Amino acid sequence: MPNVKLGVNIDHVATLRQARREVDPDPVSAARVARSAGADLIVCHLRQDRRHIQDRDLLALRKVLKSGLHVEMADRPEMVKIALAVKPDWVCLVPETPDEVTTEGGLDLKGSKPSGIGKTIKKLQGAGIGVSLFVDPEAVAVRMAHNLGADAVELCTAEYARSTGRRTQGTELERLELAGYLAHELKLELHAGHALDYSNVVPVAQIAGMRCLNIGFAIISRSIFMGLKPAVAEMKRLIQQQP
Ligand code: PXP
Numbered sequence: 001m002p003n004v005k006l007g008v009n010i011d012h013v014a015t016l017r018q019a020r021r022e023v024d025p026d027p028v029s030a031a032r033v034a035r036s037a038g039a040d041l042i043v044c045h046l047r048q049d050r051r052h053i054q055d056r057d058l059l060a061l062r063k064v065l066k067s068g069l070h071v072e073m074a075d076r077p078e079m080v081k082i083a084l085a086v087k088p089d090w091v092c093l094v095p096e097t098p099d100e101v102t103t104e105g106g107l108d109l110k111g112s113k114p115s116g117i118g119k120t121i122k123k124l125q126g127a128g129i130g131v132s133l134f135v136d137p138e139a140v141a142v143r144m145a146h147n148l149g150a151d152a153v154e155l156c157t158a159e160y161a162r163s164t165g166r167r168t169q170g171t172e173l174e175r176l177e178l179a180g181y182l183a184h185e186l187k188l189e190l191h192a193g194h195a196l197d198y199s200n201v202v203p204v205a206q207i208a209g210m211r212c213l214n215i216g217f218a219i220i221s222r223s224i225f226m227g228l229k230p231a232v233a234e235m236k237r238l239i240q241q242q243p
Contacts (some may be wrong), residue, residue: 001057002072002200002212003064003211004211004213004239004240005040005041005211005212005213006038006039006040006041006045006203006212006213006215006232006235006236006239007039007040007041007042007043007068007070007155007191007193007212007213007214007215008031008034008039008041008042008043008216008218008219008235009043009044009045009193009206009214009215009217009218009219009220010027010030010031010042010043010044010053010121010220011044011045011052011053011131012052012215012216012217012220012221013025013026013027013029013030013220014044014052014053014054014057015051015052016053018051018052020029024097027044027053027057027060027061028057028060028061028064029063030228031064031065032064033228033229033232034228034232035065035068036229036230037228037229037230037232037233037236038232038233038236039068039232039236040068040212040241041068041069041070041089041090041212041214042061042065042068042069042070042095042217043070043071043072043214044057044061044070044071044072045057045071045072045094045103046071046072046073046079047074047096047230048060048074048076048078048098048147049098050207055082056133058071058082058086058088059086061087061134062087062088066107067089068185069086069088069089069090070084070088070089070091070092071088071090071091071092072088072091072092072093072094072103072134072212073091073092073093073094073117074093074094074095074096074142075093075117075120077190080120080123080124081115083123083124083127083129084123084127085100087128087129087132088129089130090129090130090131090132090152091124091129091130091131091132092131092132092133092191092214093107093117093120093121093131093132093133093153093237094134095108095111095134096108102137102194102217103134103156104212105136105156105158105196106133106134106135106136106138106141106156107133107134107141109133109135109139109140109144109145109148110144112144112148112223114148114149115218116229117133117148118148118149121133121148121149121150122149125149125151130149130151130152130189131151131152132150132151132152132153132154132189132191133145133148133152133153133154133181134153134154134156135153135155136155136156136159137152137155137156137159137160137175137176137178137179137180138179139178139179139182140184141153141179141182142179142182142188143182143186145183145184145188146186146188150188151188151189152188152189152190152191152211153179153188153189153190153191154191154192154193154214155176155179155191155192155193156192156194156222157176157192157193157194157204158194158195158198159172159175159191160172160173160175160176160204161194161195161196161197161200162195164203165226169181173203173207175206176192176204176207177207180192180207180208182210183209183210184208186208186228189211189212189214190203190207190209190210190211190212191210191211191213192207192210192212192213192214192215193213193214193215194214195217195218196213196215196218197215197217197218198218198222198234198238200236201213201215201239202238202239202241203237204206205240206241206243213239215235216237219232219235220230221236
């Protein structure tokens with residue numbers, strides 16, 4: 001059975017709460033339900049504009065989750081300070097721009113220096129936090145992540161998820177497989193995510209060496225109709241399917 005972990009991103013539980021600035025729906029309760037349904041990690045993105053997850057959510061999540069807290073954030077001094085205080089198990093560094101609806105692709109690591117993002121990686125690792133870099137499925141990005149000292153890469157699956165037609169989808173899957181192979185060779189832990197859903201997740205889960213898939217929107221969307229517990233359980237079943 002593929003040993004792929006499921007990270008459930010609960011940002012959009014907080015999106016709904018923030019629509020009314022109420023206490024419900026509570027992301028911490030969502031995290032508890034997701035964990036009870038088989039989520040291995042709870043993922044959230046603390047954005048600079050705080051459009052969904054708030055600082056207090058991170059603290060509350062850290063209190064209830066003894067392990068498996070995975071936080072996405074931009075490489076900004078404010079965010080690094082928060083991460084060092086909260087100490088999630090993982091930080092995934094992502095690019096972030098104010099007008100984007102969601103993360104638009106992987107980090108541009110060309111020209112990155114050990115004195116820039118490399119320094120952030122070291123600081124976080126020094127606090128016992130595993131660091132992953134969100135990258136496009138390209139050899140140069142995976143190699144840079146390795147050179148900068150990351151523990152893991154999260155391959156951006158947006159292009160794969162957007163692709164239509166067997167041929168284009170096959171090409172995008174191949175890009176993910178090749179980048180995954182290189183990550184494995186470089187001893188980087190292999191994660192993937194973005195826009196994965198119930199119809200496209202299985203081939204990505206079956207990529208050799210895949211360790212973790214981070215999925216949010218599809219699971220939270222389905223949970224509106226069938227509840228969070230079955231929505232998480234079904235995704236977990238799919239990603240553990242035999243090839
Ligand atoms: N991984 C990363 C790095 C992301 O930024 C996001 C979106 O917050 C996800 C995974 C989850 O994407 P989706 O909500 O489309 O499943």
